[in-house]
Amino acid sequence: MAGPASDYDFGLYYEPGAPLDVDALRKAVAPLVEDSSPMVTPLGEWGPWINGGGWLTIGGAKVDLLYRDLGRVREVIAEARQGRISMNYQPGHPHGFCSAIWMGEVATCRPLHDPFGRIAELKNETWPYPEALRDALIARFGWEVGFAISNAEKAAQRAEQTHVVGCAYRALCCMAQVLFALNSRYLINEKGAAAEAASYPITLEELAKAQIEIWSRIGNADAEGALLRLRNLANGMAVLVERVGSKG
Structure with missing residues (x-):
């Protein structure tokens, strides 16, 4: 349902045993952004459900980076398939962050780089809708x-x-x-x-x-x-x- 004013959201999924290298991420985005001090947070900075990311401007467009722990995402999808969900406090979500959001993100996202097929595998768990x-x-x-x-x-x-x-x-x-x-x-x-x-x-x-x-x-x-x-x-x-x- 994106429109002309929508930003771009990039989900950065990582295995819990191999977390993102945030310093390397900052260096990677530095030549691309228009921000003088782009925000790229440490892991966990924005809470347990949006556990950090970046707010960037690239080519005049707003670009958000969103960190996602694949271990927790797998757990949430398995729970949701059994009808078990939670509603959680999360800044930026005044209604609250329903755990099933993580399942919906996997279901609707368009993988740009999934060399090991991790997201493709999880997508199979999201359809048909449980x-x-x-x-x-x-x-x-x-x-x-x-x-x-x-x-x-x-x-x-x-x-x-x-x-x-x-x-x-x-x-x-x-x-x-x-x-x-x-x-x-x-x-x-x-x-x-x-x-x-x-x-x-x-x-x-x-x-x-x-x-x-x-x-x-x-x-x-x-x-x-x-x-x-x-x-x-x-x-x-x-x-x-x-x-x-x-x-x-």
């Missing part, structure tokens, strides 16, 4: 939609605008997780996820329009109207999940 993962995501995030809205409604009574916004965002992101799963699609970033989910075969027809209306109402201090619209979406999603049912 039914156990589908059911787990629907169960994990489906209930939270209504829970987030209820919290927002309580906050609205106290005029806590920031909390209303956070809960509304949470509800829409959880809704996107459910819709992605219903369509057997991997959600690898919450940015634009709700709008993308609105384009899928199994979706809520009014989702794209409703999302715009919800944020407009919140911006105009009409939390009650925004949350009523959001609650109607949640009710529609519940009906959709019940109609489609679980394949598992």
Whole structure:
């Protein structure tokens, strides 16, 4: 779903017994970048789920390097295939970092250099989309939609605008997780996820329009109207999940 304003993300996968040589990486990118001091971090710098990387500008384009430990990626994919996922705090992901993101990255990436076929081998584990993962995501995030809205409604009574916004965002992101799963699609970033989910075969027809209306109402201090619209979406999603049912 890349657009003209998208950056380029390069995943740098390494075996745990042979970690990346970050000093050599810095030297390799130095002649290419336009940044006077390009950011290339040590391993583990950005936390356990995005465990470091680089923010670069090359030829006028924004380029991100993202480190990935193949040992942990293999473990996460094996767990996800059994319907076991985790939701984790991670800077840059206000919705949270769902462990299944790593599986989705492998499923959707385009290998540029895979001399030992490690990524190709893991790709075989990601398709077809596992039914156990589908059911787990629907169960994990489906209930939270209504829970987030209820919290927002309580906050609205106290005029806590920031909390209303956070809960509304949470509800829409959880809704996107459910819709992605219903369509057997991997959600690898919450940015634009709700709008993308609105384009899928199994979706809520009014989702794209409703999302715009919800944020407009919140911006105009009409939390009650925004949350009523959001609650109607949640009710529609519940009906959709019940109609489609679980394949598992």
